[in-house]
Amino acid sequence: MPEILRVAVPVPLPQLFDYLAPRGALPAPGCRVVVPFGPGRQVAIVVGSSDSSDIPLAKLKRVSSVLDAQPLLSSELLATLQWAARYYQHPLGAVLEAALPVGMRQAKPLPFEGYRALALSADGRDTSADTLRRGTRIRELFERLADGAQTYAALDLALPRWRDSASALRQRGLVETVALAASPVLGARVAPPPLNPAQDAAVTRVAEALQRFQPWLLEGITGSGKTEVYLGLIDQVIAAGRQALVLVPEIGLTPQTLRRFRDRFGAGVHALHSGLAEGERSRAWLAAARGEANVILGTRSAIFAPLPRLGLIAVDEEHDASYKQQDGFRYCARDLAVVRARALQIPVLLGSATPSLESLANVAGGRYERLELPLRAGNAKPPQLRVIDARRTRLSHGLGPELLTALRETLGRGEQALIFRNRRGYAPVLFCHDCGWHAECERCAKPMTLHRQRGRLACHHCEAERRVPMQCPECSGANLMPQGQGTERLEEALGELFPDTPIVRIDRETTRRRGALEALLDRLGPHQPGIYVGTQMLAKGHDLPNLTLVAILGVDEGLHSIDFRSSERLGQLIVQVAGRAGRASKPGLVLLQTHHPDHALLGVLIRGGYRALAQNLLLERRAAELPPYTHMALLRAEAKDAAAAEEFLAACATVCGEADGVAIYGPLPAPMPLRAGLARAQLHFSAPERARLQALLPGWMEFWRQLPSARRVRWSLDVDPIDLY
Ligand SMILES: Nc1ncnc2c1ncn2[C@@H]1O[C@H](COP(=O)(O)OP(=O)(O)OP(=O)(O)O)[C@@H](O)[C@H]1O
Ligand SMILES: [Zn+2]
Known part of the structure; x- marks a missing residue:
């Protein structure tokens, strides 16, 4: 034995x-x-x-x-x-x-102690509801509990602000938290809208193939109602007694998204993401493992949820970079979704308005099937996209006259605008007008961003911070000037230009607190004029019906980035931000302000949309032998001493020798050769055949681990890296 x-x-x-x-x-x-x-x-x-x-x-x-x-x-x-x-x-x-x-x-029995639920205490049961003021939320909660204990999840659905009332009742000793063994499954509450023909066709095609492995690329323009397609399919999956896993990008898992799923499928929907308290995470994980959860809605790591009856995986915004873990265990949850679906022989649905080039190549290669949603749901029209030439115009805080006119008109009609600038802080550079000095992070050799409200200079690469100097440290001059615009500066400028208009800034600074993003998005009601200013946090998933103008600033930096994925990223970002405009009954306009109006990328995007851009980029990638036509791995090393990193990588390359079918480049300095005080270098591996690279890597890793020089560097291998940074 x-x-x-x-x-x-x-x-x-x-x-x-x-x-x-x-x-x-x-x-x-x-x-x-x-x-x-x-x-x-x-x-x-x-x-x-x-x-x-x-x-x-x-x-x-x-x-x-x-x-x-x-x-x-x-x-x-x-x-x-x-x-x-x-x-x-x-x-x-x-x-x-x-x-x-x-x-x-942990070396403990499973932490599961049932579903947290709220119940009347002994005192509570002896108390009449009439002792509580009629028509208050407290009374409403009390009366509901008089019918029996309610799980927190059920209360979240029924009385969104029940927690305040609960603490009031708890202080008077009328309620207590108990554990219920099983989560009562609440039925659907909101009936689905009738699907439009494209949605219906997509649901039907996948539904006919629920019993086998098939990756589907659901390519639907922004606002085309991709979520309704997921919901329609999940309906059938649950009816067949199976579970569904839905992955969304990091910031896509808002209470609104969760609510939309719970409205349809009740309390059997569990969220799984890193923002949850540990107890909640374990509970959702176990609910999945025990088959009690019908739907797991989660971010990247939810791809590892245990789901014994899994029948469908959907990955929303499949192009999103947050599916790739960027440190430690560098997996891609989108790719693992396909691996898991294949092992289980179930369909996997990858949805996006701007699919990754990898997925498009998989469609072209016949490995994935394409489903299309070419029209916006309801009656909405796709927004009109226009490039504004910023050369030789007078910019006021980065905003040109044409843009300001459009902004004024939009607000005049009582509608809302979104100013997109993918830079937080006040200004990306603080420089001295007298001597030309600028504030730089010495650990990264990059300009530090001025955060004026906080009175700090911050490095966005290593998070180093220091106080803003009063005078130039080089020449002692007093003419220190912010250069360029961040969201904080735009907010200030717009406040001066439109003093009577509410302005909401959305970026990492203003959304640090839990729930802050939702509160900010709610601040402008659907009927009043107003301006959103923000970073890419505003690009994703939000549905703001009165938003009709989107202005995109600062794309020029993206046009000149050296990373081989930067054009793909920029195209996706522009299309996704643009997609926030005109999603309901009013038409949308998108203005893209640039100093390079003739740039090929913009031309292709305007004339042919993302589809055309992607086709061009795929041709370029093929010619340059880059992913998705080759398979890459990146060996990164960093050390205080640049020579140590290079020496280690050179030794690594020697170990590899002549590797048939794998090209090895390097050691090369990283695109950012210094970060947080460490010198960084890398070795690239690229192979037309994935299997070839996969066959060689394990043996190499074993050798690399044993190299004496490995002890003097921090190193890691990134398989299928999404940037070379
Ligand atoms: N068949 C339908 N009839 C009416 N309204 C619909 C229908 N399908 C979706 N909608 C509505 O259209 C809007 C956009 O839908 P949804 O959020 O699913 O789009 P999406 O394709 O995920 O968009 P994006 O990729 O831009 O985030 C939502 O308000 C949704 O309720
Ligand atoms: Zn730094």
């Missing part, structure tokens, strides 16, 4: 570890066990068992205890995680650690 367990331990080592199984028991793969490790103990996951080990039996330690009687990770999920560890060349223990909520990584 096999009595050796092979376990993954959450440490940054690539290998599995062998332990003797506990006497008389053989925990199954996917169970958690506690093992002695080094001087302490670790919670590990059983990956397999064997009757032999490379280590002499006498030297093997025994598992201390078994935490789960049933596997916490299903064989499907464990297999996906193993696949991901291999593909992204990341230690399985660390992959498991990244995939499991913190509550599951």
Whole structure:
């Protein structure tokens, strides 16, 4: 009988570890066990068992205890995680650690104690509702509880502001928190709108193929009603007794999105994202694992949710960069969605108005099927896009006369405008008019951004901050001037130009607090004039019916970026921001102000839209042998001393030798050669065949780990990097 367990331990080592199984028991793969490790103990996951080990039996330690009687990770999920560890060349223990909520990584029984619910206390049950003032929210909550305990999730739906009332009742000892074993499933409350023909066709085609693996690219212009397509399909998936997983970008998971899903599918919808308290995360995770959740709506890491009855995966805004984890375990959740769907033989739906070139190439190659939503839902028309030549015009704080006229007209009609500028802070540069000095982060060798309200200079690369100097540190002159516009400066300028108009700034500064984004978006009602100023946070998903003018500033920097994905990114950003205009009954106008009105990218975008731009970019990528036509990996190294980083990478390249079918470039300095005080360099690998690169990487990694120079640098491998930064 096999009595050796092979376990993954959450440490940054690539290998599995062998332990003797506990006497008389053989925990199954996917169970958690506690093992002695080094001087302490670790919670590990059983990956397999064997009757032999490379280590002499006498030297093997025994598992201390078994935490789960049933596997916490299903064989499907464990297999996906193993696949991901291999593909992204990341230690399985660390992959498991990244995939499991913190509550599951501790040597404790499962933290599940039922669904939190609010109930009347003994005193509460002895109290008459008439002791509470009629018509108040407190009384309404009390009366609802008199019918029985209500889960927090149900209360969130029924009485959005119940928490304040609950604390008032709690202070008087009338209510208490209890645990309910099962979440009562609330039925749908909002009937779906009748689908338009394109939506209907999309739902029908996928619904006919729910029993097999098929990636679908749902290419729908902004405001075309992609979400209704997901909802329509999920309806059928739930009716068939299965679960659905919906991924949205980091900032796409707003209470509005959650509400939209809960309105349709009731309390069986669970959110899973990093902003949740640990208890809530564990609860949602377990609800998924036990099959109680019908729908998991989550951000990147929700791709690792355990879903025993999974029948459909949808990835909204599939082009979004937030699906790629940019440190540690550098996985792409969109790609793993396809991997998981294939393992489960279910459909996966990738939705976007501006699909990634990877997905478009997959359609062209016949691997994905395309579904199109060419029209806006309801009666809305796509906005009109116009380029404004900013050369030789008088700009007032970066705003040209044509733009200001359009702004005035929009506000005059009682409508709203959005000024998009992808730079937070007051000005990107603070410079001395007398001697030409400018404030620079010495750890990154990049200009520091002026944040005037906070009175700070901040480096947006390493987060370093310092006070704004009163005079020039070089020449002691007093003529320090902000140069360029950030959102903070635009807000100030617009406030002076339109003193009677409400102005709402949305960027990382103003939305730090939880719920702040929603509060800001709600500040302008749907009927009053007003101006939104903001960064790309405003580009995504928002549906603001009275917004008719979008002005896009500062695209010129993006036109000259060197990253090979920058044109794709810029095109997506422009189309997504533009897509906020005219989403309801009123027509939308988009003005793009630039000093390069003849730039090819803009021309193609105006004449042919994103589709044409993407076609051009695909041709360029093919000619330049770049992704999606080659497969890349990037080995990054950083060290205090530039020579150490280069030396390590040179040694790495030597190890690789002549690699058939893989081109190796470097060591090269990184596009940002200095960051946070560390010199950065890289080695690029690129191969026409993914399998070729995948076959070589594991062996190389093993050698690289053992290089003496590896100890003097911080290094990491990024498979399918989304930028070379
Ligand atoms: N069939 C329909 N009939 C009427 N209204 C609809 C229909 N489908 C969607 N809508 C409405 O159209 C608006 C846009 O829909 P939705 O948010 O799903 O679009 P989207 O394609 O996800 O947009 P974006 O990519 O720009 O965020 C929403 O207000 C939605 O309620
Ligand atoms: Zn810096």
